Amino acid sequence: MEKCKIIFQPEGKRGEFPPGTTILDAAREIGVDIEAICGGKLTCGKCQVVIEQGEENLSQMTEDERRLLDKRKAGKNYRLACVTRFYGDVVVFVPEESRGGEQIILKEGVEVSVTIDPAVKKYYLELPKPHLKDDLGDFERILNALREDYGIENVDIDYEVLKKLPDVLRESDWKVTVTIWNDREIIDVEPGYKAENVYGLAVDIGTTTVVGYLTDLRTGKILAIDSMMNPQVPYGEDVMSRITYAMQNPEGLEVLNKKIVEGINQILVNVCKEAGIKPEEVSEVTIVGNTAMHHIFLKIDPQYLAVAPYVPAIHRSHDVKARDIGIKIAKGGNVHVLPIEAGWVGADNVAVLIATEPYKRDEMCLVIDIGTNGEIVLGNRERLLSCSAAAGPALEGAHIKHGMRAATGAIERIRIDPETFEPEYKTIGNAPPRGICGSGIIDAAAELYRVGIVKKNGRFNLDLDTPRVRVVDGQPEYVIAWANETAIGHDIVITQKDIREIQLAKGAMCAGAHILMKEMGVESVDRVIVAGAFGNYIDKISALIIGLVPDVPVDRIESVGNAAGVGARLALISREKRREANEIARKVEHIKLAVHPDFEREFSMAMYFPHMDKKRYPRHEEVLKVRGAE
């Protein structure tokens, strides 16, 4: 039999096939990636291609095909690859939007390029109905269709899905969408065509703040975000006190675990409501968090994390049925917990790494993830060092008299006039102020220090002639907003104690950074990436002024927002990123700050603004001038 030539552009791949082959089958055989999520069932219309030559050699267009082609495209040599057969030589162009494995660039804070390849994928099937001569079992019927329509073999089925399978098949008249996890297991079956509705939830469990991102797994787009105070906070504000709570109370771990699971379920309900879908339509959850949050979420006793040699129960990523943990997504769905690096450097840091990719760079990068348990990584493609610093929750707005989460009415930006000491501030949503969020707290410290209200050792200067600086109950404070300007009916202030909390936080982070630099044998870094889950990007110059980061030119600092959350989302949409996470988690060398001989000294020096050792901040005067000239 004579064969027909087909050439696919722009790749130029070609092959020969028997007359009557569909364009899609030819593409698959040659290895040209054309998206066809309905499996050639004339439902999705994704496989539109342009016929460049040989239109006369094609099967006739049917009404169904014409209906699915965009109006703009119908009549313009566009055809659907799944149903169009060729009976002579043809040249076919595959447009960008019809190509599978789309490359996308996430651009929230960090810019990271990734090929969409989620662990969870959906496939639409139209099954032959059984009859007396074809009494194959329901599951085997699905396996046959998966093999025939999509070339998928060797998949298992989750028990919860098997239970509902017979009813769903018959109620949907044998037209269903199956969800497959990791090419390995059917984790859902839904009636009808749902192949374009693929959702995941990325969760960043911070010690103080929990954020969830409902994500479209086919595009990587965020459909809704929700955040909340970590509901474990009442049981201990930092990691150590929660571990202590878990150890000292017979039901301690139980309680903490229940709180975070309920919290995530609440976020799940909120984001789904906002996006107009049902929680059980969410197919997978990714989780990042520090080691203690990781263990408590998994209901693993965290006590051994708190004592030398600080050994976690598991390093690598782990998949658990959501139902075994109590997360209420699809019954067969999984929770993917990202890997952790060491006893004190957790999955949140791994997530920051896969979002910021220092291991792909030549320049020496310092990645600082500010949080109650701050995590720091220094390195490049050659070597990576990490440590974690108990910074406390000050920069997330906790332990600060008028601190608050980044929400409407939070003061997020402050400038103080060096002559009059009068402030200017900006609130989220431009609402009357209710408190100060993380970026505002860093701004406040930087400005109070810059204008001389706070000295480099952190003490208030009480000799200034301004009503904004005062002493209440023996404690100095600075009034940012008078009561009549606010939404809360009293003055919003930054106190001496607040400044101390900020010093502790920035001192811990800064000391960690300098110890890593010493361990790496470098005196400066090429780039600083500042991440953090406090809702808003921090001001780079303020960060430099107080010495939260080492001395670098301002344009070498990137403030990337919640990179841990970005990492969690990347793990949702890219299996390559999951592999990268496991590799990087093994590769990073972890420095234990708590037992490092230099830590105490570095910490006490780093408490100063910007640092007790002025030589380490040669650009400091220049930075102050830049701010003054703003």
Added chain:
Amino acid sequence: MEKCKIIFQPEGKRGEFPPGTTILDAAREIGVDIEAICGGKLTCGKCQVVIEQGEENLSQMTEDERRLLDKRKAGKNYRLACVTRFYGDVVVFVPEESRGGEQIILKEGVEVSVTIDPAVKKYYLELPKPHLKDDLGDFERILNALREDYGIENVDIDYEVLKKLPDVLRESDWKVTVTIWNDREIIDVEPGYKAENVYGLAVDIGTTTVVGYLTDLRTGKILAIDSMMNPQVPYGEDVMSRITYAMQNPEGLEVLNKKIVEGINQILVNVCKEAGIKPEEVSEVTIVGNTAMHHIFLKIDPQYLAVAPYVPAIHRSHDVKARDIGIKIAKGGNVHVLPIEAGWVGADNVAVLIATEPYKRDEMCLVIDIGTNGEIVLGNRERLLSCSAAAGPALEGAHIKHGMRAATGAIERIRIDPETFEPEYKTIGNAPPRGICGSGIIDAAAELYRVGIVKKNGRFNLDLDTPRVRVVDGQPEYVIAWANETAIGHDIVITQKDIREIQLAKGAMCAGAHILMKEMGVESVDRVIVAGAFGNYIDKISALIIGLVPDVPVDRIESVGNAAGVGARLALISREKRREANEIARKVEHIKLAVHPDFEREFSMAMYFPHMDKKRYPRHEEVLKVRGAE
């Protein structure tokens, strides 16, 4: 470096190794199977070998090694392969008891030879304790040890095991036994050396009777058996009425499922108590049962089994976490449900097949599994046909006036004097009679027919001169035991209605067998294998007399007891048998009796003793004579 030769006898395998290699490592490299279940930890002492030549080239025997060698063996050239190193050429003999992969022969009813290779295996590990320079995670520490000590790679860990892992490791001083399922997943971790305690429960869920066999997975031996009336019986005595119950009651499936799960848990508790182990020490459960029992156990809606085209939810074998079903073995343990053949031929029949292996035979075999839902297979290595027959529970003692399960006091054997019509009977445990079990019921029918008390159409002959035959409330009956002989204080009888029930049961089974013979195109069979879960082996001659089985020479009948239970046990101890089960389940061709054009006619003819069509039982007179001469 010079290498040392080692030869392993009796296989004669040989190799060369660097001086100082252990005998066990050399054996593993060459592929000689030596059992060493403690992984060379000087704990199990299983790896004893005999040194035939080169004793002078071995490492010195330590006190620990001497302690582990049998007293009989110490000093007789026996050494432990795991710790003995060779520094020159040696010849080593591996005795039978030290060889891995032991071949055993099960001999309860059926004789089947199988190599022990359970899905669940245990490995003893002594882990290096973590310290500041070795802070590897707990799970990774186990993975390293599994790789180093046993060459096992790529195993995952069940979530429930991960949760307890940190505590178990530290409480056991890092000496633990891990249980691995299918070389794939760690499903348990126990403190200390437990590598020789590997248990499984094989369960046969019959419509009327449920039997559980607690099995030692290292030897295949039964440690305890328990059986009970299927607790679903109050909701319907046969498969159809239970399916109807599930369909017509909103919580019907829920209730039936809960009953059987509770029943199996009760059996689990009973057998574990008898064997002196805890239920959570049981690592796996295998389940066989007809298709409806299979679906209800898995909580899958069975309604589609009851209507054409009788399609099951799944054919192949399936593994489910026991906790997802509610079976209370080890938290990470699995339930392995054997495959089913078709809508009406279930995993129980597959189990009977792997126990009796007709597919390995040349002779034409008929395998009859008597049960409420009786299943019949005809064939050999060329071809296999199956059908299922709704026999009813008569032969299990239900629907029979004085029927009972095979338990102490059950009449299991009956002979009637053809002159005096006086019976002789034997009870289980030789206790005063309480009722009649399956084998006794078949005997009663055969003897009543043989001596002329019951005619070939099943009617009582009331013209005989014996007080044992009487009419009560209009119904004829025969008294087997007078009240004063019994433990129940009244006469034990077989009634006209009982005979009718027996006729229905034997008629259905016999009709099924004849239809399969016709479909296969054979007029006789070479061998008949009669299986059934009614506790005791049925009498072959009685079975021939009433025509429960087709006409064959008596010595061609095997009565093998509960072969389905044997199959369930085989699946527990042999992964090869699991593969065989899936293959055979696909291979068997299923004949649907209910819609077969000949069924009604065959059934009505087969209700006669032995059959309405005398030509099909040419040996009948001879068989009666054999019985008479006993």
